[in-house]
Amino acid sequence: MREISLHILDIVQNSLAAGAANVVISIKEDLNEDILELIIEDNGCGMDEEKLKKVLDPFYTTRTTRKVGLGLSMLQANAEACGGELTIDSVPNKGTVVKAVFQHSHIDRVPLGDMVATLIALVAGYPEVDFLYSHSVDKKDFAFSTKEIRDVLEDASLDHPEVLSWLKDYLSERENQLQLGN
Numbered sequence: 001m002r003e004i005s006l007h008i009l010d011i012v013q014n015s016l017a018a019g020a021a022n023v024v025i026s027i028k029e030d031l032n033e034d035i036l037e038l039i040i041e042d043n044g045c046g047m048d049e050e051k052l053k054k055v056l057d058p059f060y061t062t063r064t065t066r067k068v069g070l071g072l073s074m075l076q077a078n079a080e081a082c083g084g085e086l087t088i089d090s091v092p093n094k095g096t097v098v099k100a101v102f103q104h105s106h107i108d109r110v111p112l113g114d115m116v117a118t119l120i121a122l123v124a125g126y127p128e129v130d131f132l133y134s135h136s137v138d139k140k141d142f143a144f145s146t147k148e149i150r151d152v153l154e155d156a157s158l159d160h161p162e163v164l165s166w167l168k169d170y171l172s173e174r175e176n177q178l179q180l181g182n
Contacts, residue, residue, distance in 0.1 A: 010071040024040070
C-alpha cells in the first residue's frame with residue numbers, strides 16, 4: 001500500500017470484522033528519535049496462538065471473498081524495509097494490538113497519507129463504533145473520540161452529512177496544526 005493511512009483502514013476493517021466495538025488508533029511521530037509508531041488496538045474476538053502464527057502469511061485469510069490476506073504482511077514488509085518492525089499481540093475474546101514502527105526519515109517509508117479521509121470513512125461506515133484517535137508529533141498532540149462527540153450530539157448520528165462535514169473540517173484543522181513547524 002502506498003500510504004500508512006490505507007494500512008490503518010485495512011487493519012481497522014479487520015478489527016470490525018472481528019466484532020470490535022472499540023478501536024484505538026495511535027500515531028506517534030518522534031522526529032528527534034526518528035521514529036513513526038502506529039498502534040491499533042481493538043476489543044474484537046482476538047486470535048488464538050495457531051491463528052496468530054498464520055496471520056502474517058500472505059496466503060492466509062479468514063475472509064471468504066478472496067484467497068489472500070496481504071494487509072498485515074504488506075505492513076510488516078513496509079516497516080521492515082524502513083528499519084522497523086511489526087508486532088501483533090492477541091488474546092481470544094479480549095482483542096488484538098497491532099504495532100508497527102518505522103524509521104521516520106527512511107527514504108523508503110511510505111507517507112502517512114490522508115488520515116482525515118481514513119477517519120471520515122471509518123466514522124461514516126461504522127457510526128456506532130467507538131473510535132479513539134490520537135496523533136502526536138514531538139511535543140504536539142491531538143486526540144478525538146467518537147464517543148465524546150456522540151455524547152455531545154445526543155440525537156444526531158455521526159454519519160449525518162452535516163456532522164461528517166463538520167468532523168472533516170475539525171480533523172483537518174487539528175492535523176494541520178500538528179504539522180505546523182515540522
